[in-house]
Amino acid sequence: MAKKRRPAPLPPPEPHPNLKGLQEHIDAAKRNLQQCQYAWDDEAARLIREQLGEELPQDIELTHGSWDCYESPTAACVYDDAEDPMHDCCVICQQPEERK
Numbered sequence: 001m002a003k004k005r006r007p008a009p010l011p012p013p014e015p016h017p018n019l020k021g022l023q024e025h026i027d028a029a030k031r032n033l034q035q036c037q038y039a040w041d042d043e044a045a046r047l048i049r050e051q052l053g054e055e056l057p058q059d060i061e062l063t064h065g066s067w068d069c070y071e072s073p074t075a076a077c078v079y080d081d082a083e084d085p086m087h088d089c090c091v092i093c094q095q096p097e098e099r100k
């Protein structure tokens with residue numbers, strides 16, 4: 001019995017050219033947004049470190065909360081995820097994330 005040859009796999013499907021051009025714009029915008037987010041995170045961490053000086057441990061994992069924080073350079077409360085995973089104490093104003 002002759003062995004059947006497998007058909008060559010199809011190339012991946014391509015969207016309509018009109019959509020492909022728009023998709024490239026969307027992909028570029030997503031990459032730009034991601035770069036801006038990294039730059040924002042780096043600058044926010046730098047400003048927070050500058051504000052708190054030596055009080056801030058080097059291995060801190062900063063997370064921004066949802067509360068307004070008037071002394072924070074990001075205008076939001078900031079928590080140390082490594083030392084304070086329950087977000088009990090903003091590193092700037094010492095307020096918890098959970099408030100009544």
Ligand SMILES: [Zn+2]
Nearest residue numbers: 069077090093
């Ligand atoms: Zn705060």
